[in-house]
Amino acid sequence: KAGVTQTPRYLIKTRGQQVTLSCSPISGHRSVSWYQQTPGQGLQFLFEYFSETQRNKGNFPGRFSGRQFSNSRSEMNVSTLELGDSALYLCASGGVAGAGEQYFGPGTRLTVT
């Protein structure tokens, strides 16, 4: 079974621009979560989608948004990029609500200059 895939793997953007990251979960998984990883803040939860609905949201500004499609693929969008948005963005898919482990993709490394 194929794992979680994320595209692109690396991205360089300029402050003020917007960016869209994509995540394809493991086949059959309906939950997709997004996390931000930085050296200073560690791993922080952004939001989770389940069956095209945002089920939970972390403490991030409204510039961070996401969506999920009917095939469970998810996109994350960051508008008006700031230097502090430079991070590794990780997507995770899960099969069973609440009890199961999450499986992470390799991440997208976003650099904002």
Next chain:
Amino acid sequence: AQSVAQPEDQVNVAEGNPLTVKCTYSVSGNPYLFWYVQYPNRGLQFLLKYITGDNLVKGSYGFEAEFNKSQTSFHLKKPSALVSDSALYFCAVRDIDGTGANNLFFGTGTRLTVIP
């Protein structure tokens, strides 16, 4: 509110020796606890989880973890460390609130270095 603490930023152990990576947690209800490992430029890989039942949980690559409710700890262990175990280890907790939400709260990570 949920929280996870990994008190050691760095753990060094000689190859062949037992290793322990510490984790303590705080949740309002029953904890679902996880350990993940991250290799350089890679995503997180699932190692093991505690949901309920036996306090000693066995996972991938020879790792195990012991759940201790009275000490609110979930330490990761391995009887004999390998150089290839060198990586960043994260403890995580999911607080079951009834919504079924799948968000994890992570510790700050412990960098394990196994010395040949």
